[in-house]
Amino acid sequence: MERDDMRTPLARSIGLGSAKDGVHHWWMQRVSAIALVPLTVWFIAAIIAQTEADYTAFSPGCGIPSLIS
């Protein structure tokens, strides 16, 4: 086990080295990236649907409670 460990005994005892969560973080980035593929397309389509929408059409369209009227 210690065969390839080139750290000094001091470095090993105070736990220097990688944080050991790099692979998990890498995978979470891929998962979120793949999830964003349909989500961003949906988002762009939602914005396109608001083209030329005036205030009364847009406000309920994106679910904003109207504070004024």
Added chain:
Amino acid sequence: MASSSPSEPQRPLSPNIQLYRPQLTSVLSILNRFTGVLLSIAAVALVIWLLAAAAGPQAYAVVQAALASWTGQVTLFGCTFAFFLHFFGGIRHLVWDTVHGFELRTIYMSGWAVVAASIVMTAVAWIASVYIGR
């Protein structure tokens, strides 16, 4: 001054971006980073748009007028193209993450596919927008 004396050997230069001939691979790499930065700025503009909608009809009208102006439309068009370039470039990166598509022929084919898909989808988005706007 810059010319080397005969005694000095001609050493290779490091690939400086101003000297290197642009290639599809390098240009797309640069554009992917550039559009990423641009879209982050566009996200702030999007929040301003939503804030204006939340603030009321007057603030919303100001933002709508800015978006409908000539410069606003050109900016929106640029943002649309930037989005699709980054979007398809991102999918290309996801494929690369599976350690596929690194052959020279494949990498150029996927690169041109990203460019073509971005142009087509930008056109589709704007045609749809004009159609809905009528």
